Amino acid sequence: RDVGRVLVTCPDRPGIVAAISGLLFRHGANITELQQYSTDPFGGTFFLRIEFHREDLAGELPAIEEGLARLAAGAATRWRVATPAVRQRVAIFVSKADHALQELLWRTHSGELEMDVRMVVSNHPDLGDAVAGWGIPYHHIPVTTETRDEAERRALALLAGQVDLVVLARYMQVLTPRFLAAFPDRIINIHHSFLPAFVGADPYSAAARRGVKLIGATAHYVTAELDAGPIIEQDIERVDHRHQVADLRRIGRHVERAVLARAVGWHTQDRVIVHSNTTIVFA
Amino acid sequence: RDVGRVLVTCPDRPGIVAAISGLLFRHGANITELQQYSTDPFGGTFFLRIEFHREDLAGELPAIEEGLARLAAGAATRWRVATPAVRQRVAIFVSKADHALQELLWRTHSGELEMDVRMVVSNHPDLGDAVAGWGIPYHHIPVTTETRDEAERRALALLAGQVDLVVLARYMQVLTPRFLAAFPDRIINIHHSFLPAFVGADPYSAAARRGVKLIGATAHYVTAELDAGPIIEQDIERVDHRHQVADLRRIGRHVERAVLARAVGWHTQDRVIVHSNTTIVFA
Amino acid sequence: RDVGRVLVTCPDRPGIVAAISGLLFRHGANITELQQYSTDPFGGTFFLRIEFHREDLAGELPAIEEGLARLAAGAATRWRVATPAVRQRVAIFVSKADHALQELLWRTHSGELEMDVRMVVSNHPDLGDAVAGWGIPYHHIPVTTETRDEAERRALALLAGQVDLVVLARYMQVLTPRFLAAFPDRIINIHHSFLPAFVGADPYSAAARRGVKLIGATAHYVTAELDAGPIIEQDIERVDHRHQVADLRRIGRHVERAVLARAVGWHTQDRVIVHSNTTIVFA
Amino acid sequence: RDVGRVLVTCPDRPGIVAAISGLLFRHGANITELQQYSTDPFGGTFFLRIEFHREDLAGELPAIEEGLARLAAGAATRWRVATPAVRQRVAIFVSKADHALQELLWRTHSGELEMDVRMVVSNHPDLGDAVAGWGIPYHHIPVTTETRDEAERRALALLAGQVDLVVLARYMQVLTPRFLAAFPDRIINIHHSFLPAFVGADPYSAAARRGVKLIGATAHYVTAELDAGPIIEQDIERVDHRHQVADLRRIGRHVERAVLARAVGWHTQDRVIVHSNTTIVFA
Incomplete structure (x- = not known):
């Protein structure tokens, strides 16, 4: 199945959802589930889980991961992309x-x-x-x-x-x-x-x-x-x-x-x- | 309090979260809560609730609402912004x-x-x-x-x-x-x-x-x-x-x-x- | 195991518990569980479940059943004795x-x-x-x-x-x-x-x-x-x-x-x- | 209301329910609720709660209590009768x-x-x-x-x-x-x-x-x-x-x-x- 999951943990700041959802949109992905949580919107830790669908995901995955790596650079961000097709x-x-x-x-x-x-x-x-x-x-x-x-x-x-x-x-x-x-x-x-x-x-x-x-x-x-x-x-x-x-x-x-x-x-x-x-x- | 809530119902299509979270980011808002649901990611109805914080919200609200109105134009979109400060x-x-x-x-x-x-x-x-x-x-x-x-x-x-x-x-x-x-x-x-x-x-x-x-x-x-x-x-x-x-x-x-x-x-x-x-x- | 269960349904009236618990006592049984319910203490239907232990139950069971039959005679009483040893x-x-x-x-x-x-x-x-x-x-x-x-x-x-x-x-x-x-x-x-x-x-x-x-x-x-x-x-x-x-x-x-x-x-x-x-x- | 409650705690032995329900029956009481529990039917502690109705309870209560006291004599029995009419x-x-x-x-x-x-x-x-x-x-x-x-x-x-x-x-x-x-x-x-x-x-x-x-x-x-x-x-x-x-x-x-x-x-x-x-x- 062409489903991917983005998991992100990083310091909270404005614009995270916009940046990552924008990235996914530019790569042709449709978000099917999105959950976020912040321990404190002012200086806390931010957690994000996005499940998305993208035709032919395998082909696009490297580009998506590269984009996430670029977004994460500099900030204390932990991220990964999981693909449920691989159990x-x-x-x-x-x-x-x-x-x-x-x-x-x-x-x-x-x-x-x-x-x-x-x-x-x-x-x-x-x-x-x-x-x-x-x-x-x-x-x-x-x-x-x-x-x-x-x-x-x-x-x-x-x-x-x-x-x-x-x-x-x-x-x-x-x-x-x-x-x-x-x-x-x-x-x-x-x-x-x-x-x-x-x-x-x-x-x-x-x-x-x-x-x-x-x-x-x-x-x-x-x-x-x-x-x-x-x-x-x-x-x-x-x-x-x-x-x-x-x-x-x-x-x-x-x-x-x-x-x-x-x-x-x-x-x-x-x-x-x-x-x-x-x-x-x-x- | 400078808190606002965006509620959106529209036909599901890629890019909705990116568009609205991008709009809020450009207007200086920090998303503190976001929930979405789609009855069917392929042609279903999409529902979104975002709670955000924005310093001096009252001053910026008209611009945010104008931006949302522009995003909603053309599509069968119902949206509103609520401000919990007004009970x-x-x-x-x-x-x-x-x-x-x-x-x-x-x-x-x-x-x-x-x-x-x-x-x-x-x-x-x-x-x-x-x-x-x-x-x-x-x-x-x-x-x-x-x-x-x-x-x-x-x-x-x-x-x-x-x-x-x-x-x-x-x-x-x-x-x-x-x-x-x-x-x-x-x-x-x-x-x-x-x-x-x-x-x-x-x-x-x-x-x-x-x-x-x-x-x-x-x-x-x-x-x-x-x-x-x-x-x-x-x-x-x-x-x-x-x-x-x-x-x-x-x-x-x-x-x-x-x-x-x-x-x-x-x-x-x-x-x-x-x-x-x-x-x-x-x- | 020497365990028996008495189940009784009958019109409610004073003395039912006394009569049946007395019968069991006279036959050497020790009550280990007793539950009762009446739809209405004045003229309703009475329900009773007693679980008891009696050494060598098999030998005494006929006498107990005979006693219960005698108690039940005349009144619109339904009763039975079950033995969990028989699954x-x-x-x-x-x-x-x-x-x-x-x-x-x-x-x-x-x-x-x-x-x-x-x-x-x-x-x-x-x-x-x-x-x-x-x-x-x-x-x-x-x-x-x-x-x-x-x-x-x-x-x-x-x-x-x-x-x-x-x-x-x-x-x-x-x-x-x-x-x-x-x-x-x-x-x-x-x-x-x-x-x-x-x-x-x-x-x-x-x-x-x-x-x-x-x-x-x-x-x-x-x-x-x-x-x-x-x-x-x-x-x-x-x-x-x-x-x-x-x-x-x-x-x-x-x-x-x-x-x-x-x-x-x-x-x-x-x-x-x-x-x-x-x-x-x-x- | 003519309702009484008997509470009993005593060493478990056969015949307790028979004795107390028999006593209540002889004093004209109708048991409306009965619950019992034994920590161990062989040598454990036995607990009993009976709720009963008796016309003109106040007049009969002393006799019931006297009967209970007699039953309790000798054994390590704690008992009391409560009357919900007295809140x-x-x-x-x-x-x-x-x-x-x-x-x-x-x-x-x-x-x-x-x-x-x-x-x-x-x-x-x-x-x-x-x-x-x-x-x-x-x-x-x-x-x-x-x-x-x-x-x-x-x-x-x-x-x-x-x-x-x-x-x-x-x-x-x-x-x-x-x-x-x-x-x-x-x-x-x-x-x-x-x-x-x-x-x-x-x-x-x-x-x-x-x-x-x-x-x-x-x-x-x-x-x-x-x-x-x-x-x-x-x-x-x-x-x-x-x-x-x-x-x-x-x-x-x-x-x-x-x-x-x-x-x-x-x-x-x-x-x-x-x-x-x-x-x-x-x-």
Whole structure:
């Protein structure tokens, strides 16, 4: 399809929209979606996402990119052009729980998620059969305290050059800074609580002890600090005193898979921009 | 404040955003918010809302409007520039229920709704004291089958030249085409059901009979056909078998007032554009 | 497990809870869950659901049932005792869409739905492979205007004595009164709208035309009148002007599968009682 | 009205419902609502709430209470009978924000909250006029670091014997253990975050910094540890990157007032039972 997406982050100043929309117009492009946000119109940071259609885009793309590079020169501008015709390549990491994985695979299969799932990686063999049914490679890489380093090296070798995005779909291992550095702002995790409440392990038990009346899930980019990276999406489900930890786990699965799927969808549609430790989501 | 809003509806074609953002840039304006929508990028209808800041806007406004008029010439373009510094003047019509009225008055008082409530009109005297407490004129215009015509004439005389928007905050009388013609796309009603379910009188009884598990409310522009005008906003509340008609009425009040307040807020911020019998809401 | 459930519907009068809880106590049962509802404490209809635990339930069940029969004698009382250890047997009917089916199968597999899916019946062959993966028989019974009668006869023959509940998980054929008579209050359909809005075919197109801001789904028992049976569960998802019919379909799938799964779960836990054309749901 | 409510907390064992419903039946009462919960049917804690109707309740109440006392003897049972005809007397504490206060007063006025607001106490004079309009005494008790002790003494003197429940409707002062001891499990606070996230002052700024996608509010009983008491009710509202701290405050007000009003409603209907640091809410 002849669709392109321009993503821009720069210091806010008058004329940005005029300059970029003018450039696209001169190159024959028709803007089909445009979203912008400024943290502060007077001296803040400006974010722009434009989706456009241009007949024979491949031929014109270099000229458009050259024009954007010229506009960006001098200012502290970050920009890129994405072409959805080239699908993002994704690796999904899981442990034993299958709900988030199945949801991602089903939504990809149904065409709702436009991405190319290259592999599933797991520290357990349990989900191998389920993944085989979808015709996707399954790599079982066991992880123990002693083998963590070697295991991560194996995983990185599998991913190198093959994958644009890593999705942790209830992967119960902590990644090292080396791994994170290989995929900056490109590792999405689903945490089974409404962050920043209940950081860390076993949030449903903590939620039951605290007696909350809602449980949540949070999809976020992974950073070095545990469960503290930029939040992409959150949602909750109502619970009450009758729900014990096992019930919270059961109910929580539905929120987890929905929240993760939405976050992955926005990311693969180039709708998420990281800014400090937060996200701009042009949903 | 030196803030302006450009609203445009026109046939979609390449270059619209470039042309208008270029115009604003040449006139020294800084775009602070921009939303667009096209029913179909190839031959559909295009909608644009831009909010901008321009030092000394009053002085530059005529030139900006002249530029827009020139851009619009020839094409089937509808456009206008609104200046939020001039608040919309509003008349609220009520009968006996006070919840929607109180919500609008409280939100106006707290600054959340930026509008100028000029008067409250009612076919009953009941809410006069409550309105007096807010320092707003209350006009009691009784309506009977015989006096309907005369009553409406009195109401129109009160409104003439005084009011930009009429809000029916649970006003239980049907307005005639003559009244509607005086305020095209500028009469907002709150209907106490999730339209198009339960059109007409006493929707909560109908909902109880049908055994629905959610009740809703719908804010819409009033047109000649009962409860069939363009929908601005809807929301629902969960109910169950224990809720009888009186409970639905009680629960429904909270949805009604929230839905109406959101719709009125969007309208007075020039975020709603009517298209055929639907609305574009740049919320 | 030694768990039983008593379901009672009778004219309301003082002493019902005392009589039945006393009976259970005398038979050594411990009540673990109790819910009751009366349409009107003075002359209305009374509904009761008790879940209890009793060591060696199988041995005591006849005595408990005899006691209940004695209590019920004379009054217009309907009662039954269900034992969850015996799972309900279910047939799922589908056409081409897989989302509701996959959700039911996945929730059954994960143990969240405690039921025994005996077969999937479809008027199309498309979903045969997906169902085979779960190890469940798939019966392809084509339906045309001419063969409708014969097709239904074949389906009924498959179901006879094999199935307690029929779930229409986006089955796009209308069932005849003969079929309905075979499973009174035991056929659950998912309709892809917030009933009673948009009865009949293609509700998402109707929703788009009407410009609603929420789309919904409704699980209900099937009766002779189209989409008019007792509602078990409903839910909605927020949409806006950008969503065209295809988007509504895509978004709607998630509401449909969640609503249907909840309804089926409550039914198989004996939590739903039909009363006139509404349901009591002891969720 | 001849309505009573029995509240019971005791060690779970077979026969409790039978014993109490039998007692009520023998005293001529008709049970109109019954809810029960057990933390564990085998050795856990059992909670029961029964609402019943009995002609000439006042005359029979002593006998019913005597019967309950006899049933409770020996076991570690806490019970009480409440009569809604005697409305709970409430003091509302506020500082400068009026939204939660206005909501409580409006819902009381409209009959939705069945309670008797005896006084409003504030450390600021600002809301005096608004409260005067409802005909309720307003006590301005300034609080500074030096006068805190004396101020609290004055407040306690006002409340002594006059009030059953204290509602902190955005009262921005911390209460001392002495004050808390005077109203155990009878002080309800609204905290403007989804606890346990963002404990303490200015949660909306903390929420903006963390970049959450939902903001919440929590109604809880006040205990010695800040924002750590038993949670009665919580709810959230969706936000996004465009919402800055002031927007979160504005949006949050609507969640705060709704959550607080629901919690106060359940408390005054005797639907909330505190258990360890959590609540059983028979809503």
